[in-house]
Amino acid sequence: MIIRKKIPFLAFFLSLLMFVSMITVPERASAEDALDINADAAILVEASTGKVLYAKNEDTALGIASMSKMMTEYLMFEAIKDKKISWEQEQTISDYVHQVSIDTNLSNVPLEAGKKYTIRQLYEAMAIYSANGATIAIAEAIAGSEKKFVDLMNKKAEELGLENYKFVNSTGLNNKDLKGKHPEGTKPEDENIMSARSMAKLASRLMNDYPEVLETTSIPEKEFPGKPGKMVNWNWMLPSLDFSYEGVDGLKTGTTDFAGYCFTGTAKRDGLRVITVVMNAKGKNGQGDYKSRFNESKKMMDYAFTNFSVKEIYPKGYQVKNNKTIPVISGKEKSVSIQSESPLKVVVKNGEEKMYKPRVKIDKKKLNKEGKLTAPIKKGEKVGVLEAAYEGEDPYGFLSKSKTASVNMVTGEKVEKANWFVLMMRGIGGFFGDVWDSSVKTVKGWF
Known part of the structure; x- marks a missing residue:
């Protein structure tokens, strides 16, 4: 008798639990x-x-x-x-x-x-x-x-x-x-x-x-x-x-x-x-x-x-670790530094200052197939954006739906185009470097 009384109650409780679990509440x-x-x-x-x-x-x-x-x-x-x-x-x-x-x-x-x-x-x-x-x-x-x-x-x-x-x-x-x-x-x-x-x-x-x-x-x-x-x-x-x-x-x-x-x-x-x-x-x-x-x-x-x-989380001239330079082709220098063009300010909720991480997005249209910039390059030339990536939940976004908290990333110095002799020597150096690398691999293969 005791068991029979408990079974309907248990079934009712489980049914109620299943019903509650089916109810979805909007995130916001x-x-x-x-x-x-x-x-x-x-x-x-x-x-x-x-x-x-x-x-x-x-x-x-x-x-x-x-x-x-x-x-x-x-x-x-x-x-x-x-x-x-x-x-x-x-x-x-x-x-x-x-x-x-x-x-x-x-x-x-x-x-x-x-x-x-x-x-x-x-x-x-x-x-x-x-x-x-x-x-x-x-x-x-x-x-x-x-x-x-x-x-x-x-x-x-x-x-x-x-x-x-x-x-x-x-x-x-x-x-x-x-x-x-x-x-x-x-x-x-x-x-x-x-x-x-x-x-x-x-x-x-x-x-x-x-x-x-x-x-x-x-x-x-x-x-x-x-x-x-x-x-x-x-x-x-x-x-x-x-x-x-x-x-x-x-x-x-x-x-x-x-x-x-x-x-x-x-x-x-x-x-x-x-x-x-x-x-x-x-x-x-x-x-x-x-x-x-x-x-x-x-x-x-x-x-x-x-x-x-509103807080400034990254100052003007900020460089992101592992994203401080971009390789350059045909230039006097083989790379150029990149940095934020202006301070990046974001609206921060109290206690969430550390929930933002820097993220660099390079404009792929600026790069060649090898992912390099082509000289000559002006100082202050825009190459992408620096974003403040929020790691918490953000149900509302920005007034313009596609916008994010970002500023321009620009080159830190100019890079002049190298003359023909320098480019030729680099080509020769690259050729012999490839030959040497190939020879080393061949010799290693013998052993």
């Missing part, structure tokens, strides 16, 4: 659960290297709302650099821009039809107060119409290597909010979409190519001529605002019914700059609100600044 689940980011998508990136420190659903295209204005800003800075427009250039407000700008249900500064405003004034209204009418006015100043500007946005996104995106207007509003004048070729229900990864890429390029953007995005409030007068930055994580966070100086919020509450943020502390993106952020109750996007961004920023730092 534990990391995501540790941060507990309440958003449809999110990404955390170290800005200088593009190293992704955390990601959730990062390659799915979702609504981006007014974060779209970062692309408008990029094209505006580019147009100013190319002298197509200027900061003090005045733009006359069209009826379309006026109608959008007086809609109090949208983020706006009222703009009078027929009145002129400078590009600088319109830009500050866009970057600080997310003014939609001002954004369209900038688009018209650059391209003549919002339709043509949207074409530029999509073209530039492709040039920047973004993926999983679509721009249908310059502001990020739902097209139905554009007073029936949404760009030709788009539908009333359309809205801009992009993945969190591409959003972070756009933010990175904007800051790297036009770092002056942070001079404006870091302004907590500013006066605008006319009504409403004072513009308070929608980025409430700026120091002195409601969700003040040390080091935050940008970049752009976004909110629509379709996209939810979104935010692309950036902050810098102790030489470490991070970029964060949250899309459709929510609170613990599952509902989105203004503070949820900042709370979720804060989680990622805290995680980065507490656990990571």
Whole structure:
């Protein structure tokens, strides 16, 4: 009787064990659960290297709302650099821009039809107060119409290597909010979409190519001529605002019914700059609100600044053991030294400094069939790359999926081509050397 009672229990236990063993847990689940980011998508990136420190659903295209204005800003800075427009250039407000700008249900500064405003004034209204009418006015100043500007946005996104995106207007509003004048070729229900990864890429390029953007995005409030007068930055994580966070100086919020509450943020502390993106952020109750996007961004920023730092692990001129030289053919010297062109910096998690190993990759196109460089060779000529090979588990990689932590490996000195006499003597020496080696082998064969 006792045995019969135990057998069903044992069978049940073994069945349960087999069922549990069949359950597969995604590799990144534990990391995501540790941060507990309440958003449809999110990404955390170290800005200088593009190293992704955390990601959730990062390659799915979702609504981006007014974060779209970062692309408008990029094209505006580019147009100013190319002298197509200027900061003090005045733009006359069209009826379309006026109608959008007086809609109090949208983020706006009222703009009078027929009145002129400078590009600088319109830009500050866009970057600080997310003014939609001002954004369209900038688009018209650059391209003549919002339709043509949207074409530029999509073209530039492709040039920047973004993926999983679509721009249908310059502001990020739902097209139905554009007073029936949404760009030709788009539908009333359309809205801009992009993945969190591409959003972070756009933010990175904007800051790297036009770092002056942070001079404006870091302004907590500013006066605008006319009504409403004072513009308070929608980025409430700026120091002195409601969700003040040390080091935050940008970049752009976004909110629509379709996209939810979104935010692309950036902050810098102790030489470490991070970029964060949250899309459709929510609170613990599952509902989105203004503070949820900042709370979720804060989680990622805290995680980065507490656990990571940028460190130089190999200095400029670094040589890797067993990879210090490359053989040379037809040169005055038979080899040339190779070294790192610049310091190699990586984002290191606390306690993992020794988990990186140097790895040299020589460009095979530079070598002949025998694996040698051909003289003449210039000093500082690139011959490959030095990589920092991480020996731990890295579930996230880099912002650009193909990238690794690396710097160029270059030649340490020049190698001139040897003259004909030297090459001839080497040939003769090589010939007799081969004869001698052959003779030695033959003699050894006798014994």
